[in-house]
Amino acid sequence: MNNEEILEKLTAIFKDELDNDDLILTNETTAEDIEEWDSLSHIQLIVAIEKAFKIRFTSSEIQSWNNVGEMISSLESK
Amino acid sequence: MYPTFSDLKKLLKQNTEELKKIKVALLGDTATQFLNVALRGSAINAGFTFEIFEADFGQISRQVLDPSSEFYEFEPDYTIIFESSHKLLGSFYKQKDAPLSFAQNKLQHIEELYQTIQSRTKSRVIYCNFPGIDNQVFGNFSHKVESSFVFQQNKINYLLSELAVKKENLFIADLVSIQNKWGRNFMFSPNIYINSEMVLSLDSLPIVAQNIVGIISSLEGKFKKCLILDLDNTTWGGIIGDDGLENIQIGNLGIGKAFSEFQYWVKALQQRGIIIVVCSKNDEDKAKEPFEKHPEMILKLDDIAVFVANWENKADNIRKIQKVLNIGFDSMVFLDDNPFERNLVRENLPEVCVPELPEDPADYLEYLYGLNLFETASFSQNDAERTKQYQEEATRNTASENFTNLEDFLKNLDMISDVQAFNNFSKPRISQLTQRSNQFNLRTIRYTDQEIDDLMKSENYFTLSFTLEDRYGDNGLISAIVLEKLDENSLFIDTWLMSCRVLKRGMEDFTLNKIVELAQENGFKKIIGEFLPSSKNQMVENHYQNLGFNFQEGLWILKMDDYINKEVYINKKNNTHE
Numbered sequence: 001m002n003n004e005e006i007l008e009k010l011t012a013i014f015k016d017e018l019d020n021d022d023l024i025l026t027n028e029t030t031a032e033d034i035e036e037w038d039s040l041s042h043i044q045l046i047v048a049i050e051k052a053f054k055i056r057f058t059s060s061e062i063q064s065w066n067n068v069g070e071m072i073s074s075l076e077s078k
Numbered sequence: 079m080y081p082t083f084s085d086l087k088k089l090l091k092q093n094t095e096e097l098k099k100i101k102v103a104l105l106g107d108t109a110t111q112f113l114n115v116a117l118r119g120s121a122i123n124a125g126f127t128f129e130i131f132e133a134d135f136g137q138i139s140r141q142v143l144d145p146s147s148e149f150y151e152f153e154p155d156y157t158i159i160f161e162s163s164h165k166l167l168g169s170f171y172k173q174k175d176a177p178l179s180f181a182q183n184k185l186q187h188i189e190e191l192y193q194t195i196q197s198r199t200k201s202r203v204i205y206c207n208f209p210g211i212d213n214q215v216f217g218n219f220s221h222k223v224e225s226s227f228v229f230q231q232n233k234i235n236y237l238l239s240e241l242a243v244k245k246e247n248l249f250i251a252d253l254v255s256i257q258n259k260w261g262r263n264f265m266f267s268p269n270i271y272i273n274s275e276m277v278l279s280l281d282s283l284p285i286v287a288q289n290i291v292g293i294i295s296s297l298e299g300k301f302k303k304c305l306i307l308d309l310d311n312t313t314w315g316g317i318i319g320d321d322g323l324e325n326i327q328i329g330n331l332g333i334g335k336a337f338s339e340f341q342y343w344v345k346a347l348q349q350r351g352i353i354i355v356v357c358s359k360n361d362e363d364k365a366k367e368p369f370e371k372h373p374e375m376i377l378k379l380d381d382i383a384v385f386v387a388n389w390e391n392k393a394d395n396i397r398k399i400q401k402v403l404n405i406g407f408d409s410m411v412f413l414d415d416n417p418f419e420r421n422l423v424r425e426n427l428p429e430v431c432v433p434e435l436p437e438d439p440a441d442y443l444e445y446l447y448g449l450n451l452f453e454t455a456s457f458s459q460n461d462a463e464r465t466k467q468y469q470e471e472a473t474r475n476t477a478s479e480n481f482t483n484l485e486d487f488l489k490n491l492d493m494i495s496d497v498q499a500f501n502n503f504s505k506p507r508i509s510q511l512t513q514r515s516n517q518f519n520l521r522t523i524r525y526t527d528q529e530i531d532d533l534m535k536s537e538n539y540f541t542l543s544f545t546l547e548d549r550y551g552d553n554g555l556i557s558a559i560v561l562e563k564l565d566e567n568s569l570f571i572d573t574w575l576m577s578c579r580v581l582k583r584g585m586e587d588f589t590l591n592k593i594v595e596l597a598q599e600n601g602f603k604k605i606i607g608e609f610l611p612s613s614k615n616q617m618v619e620n621h622y623q624n625l626g627f628n629f630q631e632g633l634w635i636l637k638m639d640d641y642i643n644k645e646v647y648i649n650k651k652n653n654t655h656e
Contacts, residue, residue, distance in 0.1 A: 056269065
């Protein structure tokens, strides 16, 4: 799965978990950019992504991301 | 059957104005924001809206012990205390001495919290027990080492249950059983915990929340009372009409063990007071045959309150069952192996709970064990008698058809009522009635055992309870009255409720006669009634009007001077100790 495909899959997850169909994700998107993306929904996103990609993030990874691109890098390394 | 956490969160956007509001305080020693969201979402699914006060985490003792805390200012109806096993283990590691009394000390603290809350509020307390962490320090040998954490943790959970038996307003949210059922790895996500201080996994939150909301719903009078069973491939394996008596699978034949164990479970529910009803597409005589003749059937005809076997559609049959039992559709559970029948009932009667029974009967029980369908807030001996009473009611219905006029029928019933003030024997049944009765209930005030006790001791209240017995059987205690002394002349009817089983027998008239008698003996000049509408009590909307009360400024007044005793066919039981 390449970067674009992952981004597409992530966008669908974000839309569903954050209940916002208009949202657009890029590699540069951060939590600041999306109103619904707070610490509570961040946990929801992690769990949903883990399920969708059938992977487990390490606890350090969860703390490390500064934007969506870094999240995708973690996914690519799995 | 469980929604996801996201589903619950989305529900919160709904307008919930018409739902009953309940104030809930949530005190925890870990992050509880997620539980808060899950609780509010589950509450909406159960028909309530929770207003939640959530203390900052780690504040349990401060909020409870400080009389001027935000917790007391909030005046909760319910207080949920959620302490985590992680923090428990942490404090176990940190303690310097006396690991042997760790559990005792913890329980003393919990009891102190409970007593403090009880002394300052009317809030019921829901305490979460501690799902096990086996830290493996002693391995299996921990059960031989009293000072081990595993030993002390098990002891805390046991002592907590023991405390709940003694304290009437203390209820346990059984997280231990939830973890037993779903597994520790499901309940707990270490990577999330390390990042968020949240000890319940996102996947387990809807289950935990639904369990806690279930406790509250039950205490609010909403719970399941009746189990409706299909027969072929649900209660036994095979089709009685095709396979015949000898070939249905039950007991040792084929996969009969699955059905035998299922029947034992149903029987245990019946003995606990759940009404068991059969609703089957079959000829009645064929459907009844196994109950009468099959040696390995656990369920007998005596266990079934209403038996419906015909070829009509099941939604219509369930409507008929509802009429006989006189309970809400939302208190019924329908089990059927056939997806078509399940969908038909779901579509026509959306309030009936229809579990999606798994395809393999071997999975039935474990699936059902995961749903917590039959949460309850009380248990009394009377519960076990319920089936018999509904069967008697069915006989009575048949008998009434033989009389052309109602008076003759009523006279013929030889009704006797035992009228008493509330006492220690009737207390559990009365508090249960206040929790269960929704339809014939003028003000729908719910009372716990403890509150009933307070009423009994108060000089400002008079109480009356009524039983009703007739030639067909004993209905037990079916009506309760609480009267509040407003001043020397006026008596206010705080509670008037009655079981719908005894409608149309003149019981209301008899009850009023006794209220008036009591009022007159104590020198009151008038009694005052009030109707508080709920979603379920339209039945008694005109109750006071029908009884001859006059409407004045929102209340119903009855003057004692000109009261003429109503004609009834119920006799008061003579008590030797009166």
